[in-house]
Structures are given as C-alpha cells and as structure tokens.
Amino acid sequence: MTARTIDGNALAARVREDIAARAEELAARGEQPCLAVILVGSDPASAVYVRNKVAACEKAGVFDYPADADPQVVMDRLAELNGDTSVHGILVQLPLPPQFDESEVLEAISVEKDVDGFHAESVGRLSQGQQGFIPCTPHGVMKMFESENVPLSGAEAVVIGRSNIVGKPMAMLLTNAGATVTVCHSRTRDLTFHTKRADILVAAVGKPRFVTGDMIKPGAVVIDVGINRLTEGEEAGKLCGDVDFASASEVASLITPVPGGVGPMTITMLLENTVISAERAANRKGR
Numbered sequence: 001m002t003a004r005t006i007d008g009n010a011l012a013a014r015v016r017e018d019i020a021a022r023a024e025e026l027a028a029r030g031e032q033p034c035l036a037v038i039l040v041g042s043d044p045a046s047a048v049y050v051r052n053k054v055a056a057c058e059k060a061g062v063f064d065y066p067a068d069a070d071p072q073v074v075m076d077r078l079a080e081l082n083g084d085t086s087v088h089g090i091l092v093q094l095p096l097p098p099q100f101d102e103s104e105v106l107e108a109i110s111v112e113k114d115v116d117g118f119h120a121e122s123v124g125r126l127s128q129g130q131q132g133f134i135p136c137t138p139h140g141v142m143k144m145f146e147s148e149n150v151p152l153s154g155a156e157a158v159v160i161g162r163s164n165i166v167g168k169p170m171a172m173l174l175t176n177a178g179a180t181v182t183v184c185h186s187r188t189r190d191l192t193f194h195t196k197r198a199d200i201l202v203a204a205v206g207k208p209r210f211v212t213g214d215m216i217k218p219g220a221v222v223i224d225v226g227i228n229r230l231t232e233g234e235e236a237g238k239l240c241g242d243v244d245f246a247s248a249s250e251v252a253s254l255i256t257p258v259p260g261g262v263g264p265m266t267i268t269m270l271l272e273n274t275v276i277s278a279e280r281a282a283n284r285k286g287r
C-alpha cells in the first residue's frame, strides 16, 4: 500500500480564508485581532516558529528577552498585556530557561487570552468537555481528521508522547471524540505491541524518524507531529518528523509529511484562537 499524504499547507490555507474573513469583519468593528508573543532566549528554532506566527498575524507584537532574563520582568510584562484591552492573545514560547517556573508563568496569563490553551483552567475545561481554548497542535490534528473524514468514534488510537503541549491534550481530544486511547512514552515496555494495534497513530516523540513502517498497522492513519532539525550527514539542516516517512507510507493509508503537515495547522489554530478571543472582546465591548 502507498499512503495518501495529507497536505497540511493546503488545509491550513483553506481554513485561513475563513479566519481572514472573520479578522476583517472584526477590524471593521474596530477590533483588530492582536497576538502578543513572549520569547525568552532566542533558540534559533523558536525564532523561526515565532517569525512564522507573527508573519501569519495581521497585528502582533514580539517581546524578546535575553536567556538570563529576570522572571519578574516577564511577569510584569504579562500583567501589562493582561490589562491591555487591545491584546487578544498572549503566547509565551516554550521551553523557558531554567530560572523560570513554567507553570507559574502559564498561570499568569489571563484565561481569556490563553490562545495556547496551556493555562490550568483551560486544561481543566478541555478535560471536562467545557468551552475553552484548545492547544493548537492537537486541535490542528483534529481538523485534519475532520477534513479527511477519519472515523474516530470506536477507533483504536495510540499517542506516543505525554507532554502537556501535545501528547496529553491530543489524548484528551481523541477520548472526547470517542476513540479508545493509549498513551505511550519513554517508560512504555513494548511500544510496538501498542502501535501495531493503532487505527490512528500520533507520534509526538521528538526523535527523528523514530516510528518505522514495521511498527504500523496496515491501513492506519499516521500523524507525525515531530519537528526535528537534522544535524549530521548529507541531510544536515533538513527538517524531519518523528516518523520514517519512506517506510511508514508503505504501510499506512493516510500520513502527514514534515514539513508541510501538522506545523502549518498549529499556526492556523493559533490564529483561529486569537480571532475567537477578539470576537469575544468585541462582543463584550458592545462593538
């Protein structure tokens, strides 16, 4: 079998048309959607991602701090952005340098502006099936399932990775959609035993080409969340995912590429959350 590829760039472009129309309508009501990004220490990979995000937004501000920044300075900036009614979304680029307490920083973002969906209250809302911001990467993956009519109810889904930003919220969304979900991680005893049973396999491991064709159930839908920059050999500098695309696409029925898969959808969902936040602000202000 040769898998069909889900074109994340094309899907992202389609979804963005709707978002752009909503943003335009908001601007006409005097509420230009605005995202604020806080970047501490310019890890080059983060810098690229932040540039992509900002380029995708009509109005955005980046607050750049050196790696040895005093956490209080960032907390003060957050308080200011929380109080600024022209700002609709606040994103603190992760990971943060070691002097920061990550959850303390995330909790300091006002829930109404938590477009990443990483605040404890947003996480709680997602787990209880209440309305709130959904983390962008797993949300983007759900949009991919939807656009491809992938049946989720009753499906066996396996997520590799249990991080707060990808694995856990992905598992929660799949659970809410009716899939039977297994979350695997570095302590999982027999990973292939699990992955071989998966109708839907989501890889968020952070290891280049970690998932190979022999680990995949024939006909499975394979979602590659990984973004890895290769550092050695002829391919140095190239981007690759957590899935070995060549062998996996021989076995899967549907697969996402890297680049051009989940990444563009993450950015699109961030824009959508920012627009949603701006719509709520405009309604609150009676505009």
Ligand SMILES: NC(=O)C1=CN([C@@H]2O[C@H](COP(=O)(O)OP(=O)(O)OC[C@H]3O[C@@H](n4cnc5c(N)ncnc54)[C@H](OP(=O)(O)O)[C@@H]3O)[C@@H](O)[C@H]2O)C=CC1
Pocket: 137, 160, 161, 162, 163, 164, 165, 166, 167, 184, 185, 186, 187, 188, 191, 204, 205, 206, 207, 225, 226, 227, 228, 242, 262, 263, 264, 266
């Ligand atoms: N496309 C996009 O938009 C985005 C892509 N990413 C990419 O996705 C990947 C994952 O990101 P993130 O979740 O933040 O990464 P983390 O490093 O936080 O999590 C990686 C997870 O993989 C697990 N893991 C590591 N090694 C193994 C192994 N040998 N077998 C099974 N599980 C293993 C870890 O287990 P344990 O918990 O036990 O350590 C952990 O749960 C990265 O490549 C990242 O760059 C991230 C965000 C957005």
Ligand SMILES: Nc1nc(=O)c2c([nH]1)NC[C@@H]1CN(c3ccc(C(=O)N[C@@H](CCC(=O)O)C(=O)O)cc3)C=[N+]21
Pocket: 046, 048, 049, 052, 091, 092, 093, 094, 095, 116, 136, 137, 227, 239, 258, 259, 260, 261, 262, 263, 264, 266, 267
């Ligand atoms: N608070 C926070 N929120 C995040 O959502 C977040 C974060 N911190 N820290 C880092 C990770 C990583 N991440 C990516 C999103 C999109 C692409 C992306 O658009 N990738 C393009 C290629 C980009 C390129 O060429 O380098 C693609 O896959 O096609 C990549 C990586 C979001 N993250």
